[in-house]
Amino acid sequence: MIVSVAANAQDSIAPVDSNFYIFLCFGQSNMEGQGTITAADRNVDERFQAMRTTDCDGELYSWRKAVPPLARCGVGLGPVDYFGRLLLDSITPHNPNIRIGVVDVAVAGCDIQLFETVNDADLEYKKTAADWMQGMIAAYGGRPYERLVSAAKEAQKAGVIKGILLHQGETNTGQQTWPGRVAAIYDSLISQLNLNPDEVPLLVGEVVTSEVGGACGSHNAVVAKVPNVVKNAYVVSAKNLAGKSDNLHFTDNSYRVLGKRYAKQWLRSAGYEINELPDSVVEKDVTACDKYRWNGKDYKRSTKITKTDVLETDQNITNIINLTINKSVETELDPVTAESSYTWPVDGKTYTKSQTLIFESEAANGCDSIVTCELTIHGVGVNENTADEQVAIYPNPATDVLNISVPTCATGLGRIAIYTSAGVEVVSTDFVSELESFDVSNWSNGVYMVWVTDVEGNVWTGKFVKTSK
Numbered sequence: 001m002i003v004s005v006a007a008n009a010q011d012s013i014a015p016v017d018s019n020f021y022i023f024l025c026f027g028q029s030n031m032e033g034q035g036t037i038t039a040a041d042r043n044v045d046e047r048f049q050a051m052r053t054t055d056c057d058g059e060l061y062s063w064r065k066a067v068p069p070l071a072r073c074g075v076g077l078g079p080v081d082y083f084g085r086l087l088l089d090s091i092t093p094h095n096p097n098i099r100i101g102v103v104d105v106a107v108a109g110c111d112i113q114l115f116e117t118v119n120d121a122d123l124e125y126k127k128t129a130a131d132w133m134q135g136m137i138a139a140y141g142g143r144p145y146e147r148l149v150s151a152a153k154e155a156q157k158a159g160v161i162k163g164i165l166l167h168q169g170e171t172n173t174g175q176q177t178w179p180g181r182v183a184a185i186y187d188s189l190i191s192q193l194n195l196n197p198d199e200v201p202l203l204v205g206e207v208v209t210s211e212v213g214g215a216c217g218s219h220n221a222v223v224a225k226v227p228n229v230v231k232n233a234y235v236v237s238a239k240n241l242a243g244k245s246d247n248l249h250f251t252d253n254s255y256r257v258l259g260k261r262y263a264k265q266w267l268r269s270a271g272y273e274i275n276e277l278p279d280s281v282v283e284k285d286v287t288a289c290d291k292y293r294w295n296g297k298d299y300k301r302s303t304k305i306t307k308t309d310v311l312e313t314d315q316n317i318t319n320i321i322n323l324t325i326n327k328s329v330e331t332e333l334d335p336v337t338a339e340s341s342y343t344w345p346v347d348g349k350t351y352t353k354s355q356t357l358i359f360e361s362e363a364a365n366g367c368d369s370i371v372t373c374e375l376t377i378h379g380v381g382v383n384e385n386t387a388d389e390q391v392a393i394y395p396n397p398a399t400d401v402l403n404i405s406v407p408t409c410a411t412g413l414g415r416i417a418i419y420t421s422a423g424v425e426v427v428s429t430d431f432v433s434e435l436e437s438f439d440v441s442n443w444s445n446g447v448y449m450v451w452v453t454d455v456e457g458n459v460w461t462g463k464f465v466k467t468s469k
Contacts, residue, residue, distance in 0.1 A: 021087070022101040023266075024152050024189065025070075025080050026115060026144070027168035029108035029205070030072045033078020034244075034254040040068050041077055047099045048084040048356025053151050054139045057086045061154040063101065071104040072139045077252060079167065079205065080104055082259030083266075090267055092272075102384040103155050105148040107136045111171045112178060115145040115185050145185070152193050161195055163266050167205040173219040183229040201269045202233040203225070205264050208243035208250060215247040238318060240308045257314050264314075279316040287324045291368035294321065301325055311403060326365040337423020339449060339463070340378075346371050352379055376423055378449045378461060391452055397465040400441040406431055406452060406460075414454035421447045440466055 025031060050066035052058050056073035065086055069075040084100040091098045103388060107114060110133065113125040122145060126137055140147040152161065164186060170179045183232045186202050189195070193311060204226045210217030220238070225232045238261075241254035264274050286292060291300045305321040336342060346359045354376045363369035392405040404416060416436060417428040426448065427438060443466050452460040 013056055016157065017099065018157050018173035019095060019097040020099045020101055021091075021162040022103065022152075022159045023080075023083070023106040023163045023165055024148060024153045024161060025102055025106070025167075027106050027166050028110045028171060029106070029207070030170070030249060030255075031078060031080070031104070031106035031165075031167040032108055033069055033077040033081065033255060034249040035077030035255040037068045038252075039078045041081060045085070045088055048088055049099065049101045049437040051101065051103045051151055051155055052124070053103060053105050053147055055266060056139065061151055063158070066102060070102060071106045071202075075106075075108075076448055077255050078104075078106075079250075079255055079262055080165065082256045083165070083262045084259075084261035087266070090263065090272060091259075094272075099159070101159055103148065103151045103157060104143050105140055105151070105214055106167075106463065107133065107140070109133055109171060110137075110144075110168070112168055112181050112185075115148075115168075115190075116181065117143070117145050118184075145289075147187070149192050152189070156193065158204045161200060162270075163192060163201050163203060164189060165203045165205075165262055167207075169219045169223060170207055170216040172222075173207075173216040174222065176222065178219075178222050179225040179229050179442045182226055184367055185232055192445055200232070202230050202268065203236055203265055204233060205236040205258060205262065206238035208241070208248065209238050212240070212242055213247050214243055232269075234269060236261050236265050240310050242309075253312055254310070255433050257310050258310050260314050271380070277313050277315040279318070281318045281320065283320040283322070285322045285324070287326065287366070289326055289364075290327065290328055292323055299323055299325065305412065326367045328368040328370065329363045329365075331369070331371045333371065335374040335376065335423070337376040337419065338377060339421070342375055344373065344375075351375055351377070378419055378423070378451060391450075391460040391462060397467040399467055400439065402438045402440045402466075404431075404436050404438070404450060404452070406434060406436070414452065417451040417453075419449045419451065420444075421449065 003156065011107070014310050016200045021236060044065050045069050046065055048066040049063045052060055052064060054060070054063050054072045058064060068077050068081050070078065070080050080102050083149050084102055087100050088098065089148045101145045109130070111125060114122050114137070116122055122143055126142065129137065137144060155161065166182065169178060182204065190200065204223055206220045206223055208214030209218045209220060224235055232355065238250075238258060241258055243249060243254070244251055267274055271351045294305060305323055306318065307363065308316050308318045310316055341350055341352045344357055346357070352358065357373040357375050359371045361369045394403050406414070414431055415428060416431050418426045418438070420426060426443065431452075445466050447463055447465055450464065
């Protein structure tokens with residue numbers, strides 16, 4: 001009876017599928033995924049599976065189709081999504097029975113200490129973790145590393161662990177002990193899961209690089225040292241992968257490309273040949289006036305602009321712009337004063353009011369040519385004596401004294417201004433009586449214009465002639 005029961009129990013346990021390749025994934029927010037999930041991202045092959053590492057969307061440790069998000073509920077698109085897709089596409093031609101499974105445990109903002117359980121270091125870290133992080137840690141049973149191990153052991157009942165993916169380090173930027181700590185966690189996983197380190201590589205991703213504005217890009221020099229302490233470790237490049245405006249997280253497209261780079265690195269380590277798409281260069285000459293706006297930046301000088309973008313195919317496309325900036329021509333002519341009208345030679349038009357004259361045309365370099373001139377018109381249609389019966393200018397011509405009689409209602413409230421025929425002001429003063437007199441004995445001979453303005457803005461204009469005795 002005992003033998004029979006044991007045999008029946010053995011028959012009820014599904015055998016391990018050697019074609020089910022399982023990958024353990026851990027880290028902080030970029031491993032969680034902070035990208036926007038689109039309808040295309042949700043279109044996933046049934047052979048790409050994800051294990052539930054929290055119980056937010058189903059039974060803990062159960063398998064489901066790897067529709068994002070793959071870590072805890074509420075996060076976004078991450079590198080693991082396209083890592084699994086490219087593996088399927090690349091291995092299927094060689095092995096049509098292949099399946100890919102991922103086990104993803106990640107906590108945004110966490111220090112590497114959260115995955116160190118020696119002497120309960122992770123629990124010590126948890127005590128000081130920010131309030132917003134506590135719920136994330138709790139989703140993994142309070143100990144994310146232990147959840148990763150438990151999930152991995154469950155996964156081993158169905159398939160074979162083929163690799164470990166890590167994306168973490170922003171919180172530990174610049175810490176030279178980081179590679180050794182990563183190596184200790186890797187060694188612990190290998191030991192606890194009875195894995196052969198020669199058959200299970202560690203893939204470590206770079207953070208958003210300094211070249212594209214990454215706030216923690218300097219940490220990539222530390223990431224580069226991991227292969228020095230883990231024999232079977234590889235660094236996954238983030239070169240040219242754009243980051244979001246926070247300079248910490250990758251853009252949606254960059255998550256897709258980074259995931260494919262993880263996949264390519266694993267495929268190379270496993271001996272698969274990768275058919276890389278050729279990079280392309282697009283070069284063009286651009287001429288602009290005064291400035292040229294490209295990629296969110298204004299260029300005001302002639303220069304050569306080079307920018308490399310990465311397509312979702314992980315193909316680099318380099319744009320080269322040979323930029324020539326021509327300047328608009330702005331010419332300000334000397335001010336002009338006229339008696340009643342002025343014909344501007346620049347445009348051939350006649351003007352009868354004071355104003356700024358503006359003429360726009362195209363310069364030889366193809367940019368705007370703008371000519372301006374300040375025009376002052378002093379008098380319009382006045383006779384030699386007065387522009388209005390209310391204002392009297394006498395004697396006219398004047399030799400020694402010039403008298404100007406103004407209306408009683410305006411006295412004390414206005415101004416009198418006298419100009420040469422060239423528009424140069426000779427005198428300007430308030431009038432305080434009905435009759436104002438000016439000593440003109442030393443003035444040059446010629447025609448002068450008189451401008452009388454009261455407080456209400458009424459203007460009387462006239463002219464007189466200064467002569468010698």
